Amino acid sequence: MRSVVALVGRRVAAFELGIVCQVFGLDRSDDGLPVYDFAICGRRPREVPTTSGFPVRVTHGLDRVAAADLVTVPAWPTLDEPIEPAVLDALRTAAERGARILSVCSGAFALAAAGLLDGRRAATHWQFADLLARRYPGVRVDRDVLYVTDGPTLTSAGAAAGIDACLHLVRELHGARTANELARRMVVPPHRDGGQAQFIDLPMPTAGSDHTLAGLLDWMAAHLAEPLTVPRLATRAAMSPRTFARRFHAATGTTPHRWLLDQRLRRAEELLESTDLPVDQIADRAGFGSGDTLRHHFTDRRGVSPATYRRTFRH
Numbered sequence: 001m002r003s004v005v006a007l008v009g010r011r012v013a014a015f016e017l018g019i020v021c022q023v024f025g026l027d028r029s030d031d032g033l034p035v036y037d038f039a040i041c042g043r044r045p046r047e048v049p050t051t052s053g054f055p056v057r058v059t060h061g062l063d064r065v066a067a068a069d070l071v072t073v074p075a076w077p078t079l080d081e082p083i084e085p086a087v088l089d090a091l092r093t094a095a096e097r098g099a100r101i102l103s104v105c106s107g108a109f110a111l112a113a114a115g116l117l118d119g120r121r122a123a124t125h126w127q128f129a130d131l132l133a134r135r136y137p138g139v140r141v142d143r144d145v146l147y148v149t150d151g152p153t154l155t156s157a158g159a160a161a162g163i164d165a166c167l168h169l170v171r172e173l174h175g176a177r178t179a180n181e182l183a184r185r186m187v188v189p190p191h192r193d194g195g196q197a198q199f200i201d202l203p204m205p206t207a208g209s210d211h212t213l214a215g216l217l218d219w220m221a222a223h224l225a226e227p228l229t230v231p232r233l234a235t236r237a238a239m240s241p242r243t244f245a246r247r248f249h250a251a252t253g254t255t256p257h258r259w260l261l262d263q264r265l266r267r268a269e270e271l272l273e274s275t276d277l278p279v280d281q282i283a284d285r286a287g288f289g290s291g292d293t294l295r296h297h298f299t300d301r302r303g304v305s306p307a308t309y310r311r312t313f314r315h
Contacts, residue, residue, distance in 0.1 A: 001100070001173055004036040005068040007090070008058060009043075009083060009110070013075035014050040016104040016162055020072040022186060023166040033182055034174055039064045043084050051077050065090040070100045070169075073107035075158075079131070088114040095152050102154045102169060104162030111153060112136040120150040125158030163188055175313035176269040213237065213251050217259075224264050224287040230256055260287070265301055268294060272310040279306050 004024040006017055017040070025038040042048060042058040049055050065071055071094045076083075091114040095101055103111050108124040109132060111117050118138040129143040142148055147156035147165035156165035163186070171179035183189065216237050220228060233256060234244035248256050267286040271277055277285070283294035298306050 001069040002037055003064075003068045004038050004070045004072065005041045005060070005064050006039075006072045006074060007041050007065060007087065007110075008048055008056070008074065009076060009078055009087065010081065011049050011051065011077045012056060013077055013105065014052040014054070014056070015159060016074035016107070017050070017056065019104060019159075019162040019166060020074060020102075023163070023170065023182070024070070024072070028182070028185065031181065031185065033178060033185070034170075036070075041065050043086055051075075062086060062090045065094055068094065068099055070102060072166075073101070073103040073110050074162075075105035075125075076107050076110050079106060079109055079128075083110055083113050091116060098152070100152055100154065100169070102156070102165060104156050104165070105158040108132060108155045109135070111155065112139050116153055117150075117155070120153060121148045122150065122153070122155040123148045123157050123161075124155065127158070160188075175273055176266060177273055177313075213247065217252075220260065221263055224260070224267055225285050226287065228256075228260055228287070261297060261301075264288060265298060268298060268306065269302075269309065269313075272306055273313050282306070 004020075006020045006025075008017065021038070021040075024036045027035050029035045039060045040056065040058050041060040041062060041064045044061050045059050047055040048058050071091065073091075087110070091101065091111065095114075095116050101111060101116060103124075105125045106128050108117065108122050109128070112122070112132060112135070117136065119140070121140045121142050122132070123142050123145050124132050126143055129141050132139060133141040145157070146161040147154060147168060149168075154165055154169060156162045167179050167183055167188075170182055216233065219236070220233070230241050230245060234241040237244050239247065245256065248259075252259055254262075264286045268282055268288070271282045271285060275282075278291075279294060280291040283289060283291045286294065288294040288297065295306060298304075298309070302309060304312070
């Protein structure tokens, strides 16, 4: 993937546009990170007002969309106005020739208007999920997730979920180490699974909010190779298993099993990329117990086998 564009309409949401500019538009080659030919495009070159009160100069027309490997669509603030037919045609043409399409927040409405989400799962900000479902009944709207991939489209929920979706794509294209280093540069968490809830009862636990769970999460991440059952974790947290499961979900938006599986898969990815260890040893170190169990979960969640992942991302 070399060419990336951000496609905007008559107005654009400044923060969501800034997300794709941060991930794909900055030259971080000094840090060994990938560099993309990035441009902001619209129906025609012009100044476009933002939702924050200042204009953005759009210097490229739809011709750049026609050559892009990835077309990103930031939040689309003008949901009550029809989208220009040329913009919809550009999105359809890009998808037909094999480009990836990524939307942030209400940018999913532009993809839906172009017909790119018909019969597909899609995410948007929870405030707009019902409207998206009513307006485009052919779209399978997932109201709870941070982001979802279906075919060539990657749609994400509001604001920061766009960062998660962009980092997910970088991880898919360049591997965990590159995505983690990029996240470090941006000072954001390296990975949140797309299936995580859009909003949770409490923020991720910190020393000031839930010291017990904050310390336990660190301990769990450091002991992935051990059998970590809910009863064992609950005992360590000095709670009943039922109370522990409830507070864990309230604090993280997921279950202990799902959280551990995600952490173990990430650990396996790191070892596949950075070592020559056999798959059985990686499975043991990551807490899967056997190579067959690792292969099952890795293929189910990542779509490729550990061996294929290693060949792709080893360097």
